[in-house]
Amino acid sequence: MSDIAIDTPIDGVCRLTLNRPDALNSMTFAMYEELIAQFERIRFDHSIQVVVLTGSGRGFCAGHDLRAGGKPGWVAEDLGRAQRNRATLARLGQIPLLMRGLPQPIIVAVNGVAAGAGYAFALAGDLVLAARSAKFVNAFHNAGTGHEMGFSYLLPRAVGTQRAAEIMLTGRAVHAEEAERIGLALRMVEDTDLEAETLKLAEAIMVNSPIGIAITKQTMHMNADAGSLANAIELENRGIFTSTSTEDTAEKRKAFIEKRKPVFTGR
Structure with a gap:
């Protein structure tokens, strides 16, 4: 089974589901590559009007898998550490650019934890629905910085500069109710209603050309x-x-x- 499941829950909607539930859908380098490939494919598929990005199981995405993430296959093994990191981050940085560049709106349906890369995915989406269990965690601090993948650009534009500074500098978690209140999420819904509310929102978009x-x-x-x-x-x-x-x-x-x-x- 693929680590990114793809289906069509209703006509016009392509749903991408991060699918490593036993690891809280933490990202491997192969998953980043697959996500990039899917966004590039979707861009020119005129049968797709809305994209949904979500996670399987009890979490949306716990960030990068530090234990079983594999190696970035696009980076030459003989490069120095700084050069490898630069090449790795350049590729990962394409994901939020692709998400914002897609002609189709992206609804990010956040169930459970959204940490690190998962947090960045939510910010790069056009609309975020947060299940009551959703929790946004700035796990980038675990890598020595509080930002990556456009986080420092996207968060202030979502919640305002001072609130973003407090969230980024302290690294504290933002739970679903607060996420709705400060504009990080469009709204909070019950976990059992997340799928239905996501598709309802998609249908409301698709009445337009x-x-x-x-x-x-x-x-x-x-x-x-x-x-x-x-x-x-x-x-x-x-x-x-x-x-x-x-x-x-x-x-x-x-x-x-x-x-x-x-x-x-x-x-």
């Missing part, structure tokens, strides 16, 4: 660092021009008027 969703996601993330309101509006306007020239956007409008579910064709 895929190109409209993709452009909205791209614009939202790019405009977080826009130099001015004028620049942000210009980027929005270019997205509007592109989207409104498609058959799918016309179908969305028609379906809304006719009070029915739209049927998108990718045209």
